[in-house]
Amino acid sequence: MGNRTERLLAIKNLITNNKISSQEELLLLLEKMGLHFTQATLSRDLKFLKVNKIADPEKGYIYELPDMHGGINEVAEHYAAQGFTSIQFAHHLGVIKTMPGYAPGIAALIDTANPFEIVGTIAGDDTILIIPHNNVSERDVLSALVLIIPELKDKLT
Amino acid sequence: MGNRTERLLAIKNLITNNKISSQEELLLLLEKMGLHFTQATLSRDLKFLKVNKIADPEKGYIYELPDMHGGINEVAEHYAAQGFTSIQFAHHLGVIKTMPGYAPGIAALIDTANPFEIVGTIAGDDTILIIPHNNVSERDVLSALVLIIPELKDKLT
DNA sequence: TTCCCATTTGTATAATTATTCATTAACCAT
DNA sequence: ATGGTTAATGAATAATTATACAAATGGGAA
Numbered sequence: 001m002g003n004r005t006e007r008l009l010a011i012k013n014l015i016t017n018n019k020i021s022s023q024e025e026l027l028l029l030l031e032k033m034g035l036h037f038t039q040a041t042l043s044r045d046l047k048f049l050k051v052n053k054i055a056d057p058e059k060g061y062i063y064e065l066p067d068m069h070g071g072i073n074e075v076a077e078h079y080a081a082q083g084f085t086s087i088q089f090a091h092h093l094g095v096i097k098t099m100p101g102y103a104p105g106i107a108a109l110i111d112t113a114n115p116f117e118i119v120g121t122i123a124g125d126d127t128i129l130i131i132p133h134n135n136v137s138e139r140d141v142l143s144a145l146v147l148i149i150p151e152l153k154d155k156l157t
Numbered sequence: 158m159g160n161r162t163e164r165l166l167a168i169k170n171l172i173t174n175n176k177i178s179s180q181e182e183l184l185l186l187l188e189k190m191g192l193h194f195t196q197a198t199l200s201r202d203l204k205f206l207k208v209n210k211i212a213d214p215e216k217g218y219i220y221e222l223p224d225m226h227g228g229i230n231e232v233a234e235h236y237a238a239q240g241f242t243s244i245q246f247a248h249h250l251g252v253i254k255t256m257p258g259y260a261p262g263i264a265a266l267i268d269t270a271n272p273f274e275i276v277g278t279i280a281g282d283d284t285i286l287i288i289p290h291n292n293v294s295e296r297d298v299l300s301a302l303v304l305i306i307p308e309l310k311d312k313l314t
Numbered sequence: 315t316t317c318c319c320a321t322t323t324g325t326a327t328a329a330t331t332a333t334t335c336a337t338t339a340a341c342c343a344t
Numbered sequence: 345a346t347g348g349t350t351a352a353t354g355a356a357t358a359a360t361t362a363t364a365c366a367a368a369t370g371g372g373a374a
Contacts, residue, residue: 004322022360038324043362047218050210053361054223060332062203066211161352179330195354200332210331217362 005135007035008116009143011045012065016147021059049116065147066114080106081151087130089138094130103128109146117144164192165273166300167276169222170200178216181211206273222304223271237263238308244287246295251287260285267305274301 010033011026020026023042030042049065056062083102088095098106107123110130117136122129131139146153165191167184175181180199187199206222213219240259245252255263264280267287274293279286289298303310 039361040325040363041323043360044323047212047362050212052211054209055204111214136348181330196331197333197355198353200330201353204332 015063015065019059019062021061033068076109077149080109080149094141096128098126100126113148117141170302172220172222176216176219178218218274233266234306237266237306251298253285270305272301274298
């Protein structure tokens with residue numbers, strides 16, 4: 001259902017952009033966005049998205065998406081952004097063009113992040129085929145890519 | 158107290174080497190090792206160590222230490238192991254010798270891992286000063302380093 | 315059109331974890 | 345030796361999360 005996909009995306013965005021310390025708090029934020037469902041459903045969604053609950057000095061605990069930490073990954077992300085040339089969609093599939101030799105590395109980065117929007121990727125030398133999940137729009141895929149490689153934001157406008 | 162440090166190290170090692178899905182399960186494993194304390198204390202320890210609880214297809218949920226994922230970090234860890242030459246202790250401080258130019262990168266890797274055994278590091282070009290936490294032995298520091306850079310295990314024997 | 319199956323979701327509650335409050339112990343200064 | 349402070353821990357329970365069970369919905373096949 002489109003509803004579920006919409007909900008999952010909203011959850012990812014809220015967790016990315018806010019420090020949230022409980023499912024109750026997250027439910028309230030989602031309701032403000034017009035999304036209504038129960039704590040049980042949210043618990044299943046967080047499990048599906050493999051969200052972490054981690055200690056935070058400011059709020060006690062906060063939720064985090066997998067691989068949100070900077071550090072070493074920032075190097076890989078920069079490399080990916082450098083090699084990325086363009087993305088287009090055909091028949092709902094995404095086709096990323098890269099500079100020669102960059103495709104495998106960028107595909108590996110996407111695979112490591114394991115976003116629910118993307119079922120899988122196939123990489124050549126300078127091309128990556130992106131296979132979106134059911135009910136996931138082109139815009140959703142682009143959002144997911146920006147979460148993985150923030151520097152792409154400028155290139156996808 | 159020595160007890161607390163011992164307990165924290167045991168917790169880290171158990172989580173690193175086992176798939177553990179609840180604090181009750183972890184408590185039982187610790188009791189088998191001769192360490193006895195309550196769930197309340199364990200909860201505080203997991204918070205202190207910033208342990209994640211993450212979804213796992215096999216066990217429902219498992220605990221994970223920060224930065225346990227492979228992927229990109231394995232490259233950095235290999236780089237670090239390659240450049241590491243030796244470690245010695247003086248006045249409880251650890252002094253790591255590296256190949257020229259490697260020290261800053263290795264120190265950054267240690268800092269990113271943020272192990273509770275180590276208060277901080279100071280890196281030159283081919284030397285890293287390791288400042289251990291109170292009540293942390295030289296052996297504890299070596300254990301922490303092996304958790305961060307597993308390939309060091311052979312070099313520290 | 316009907317039936318079957320799979321998936322999703324809610325309700326209720328079981329399971330699990332986090333924290334308040336109190337106690338104890340260690341350390342340091344006097 | 346004593347008193348004060350800080351930290352650690354346990355008991356109890358509050359808070360939070362996960363799931364069993366049932367119901368509803370949608371899709372596909374006959």
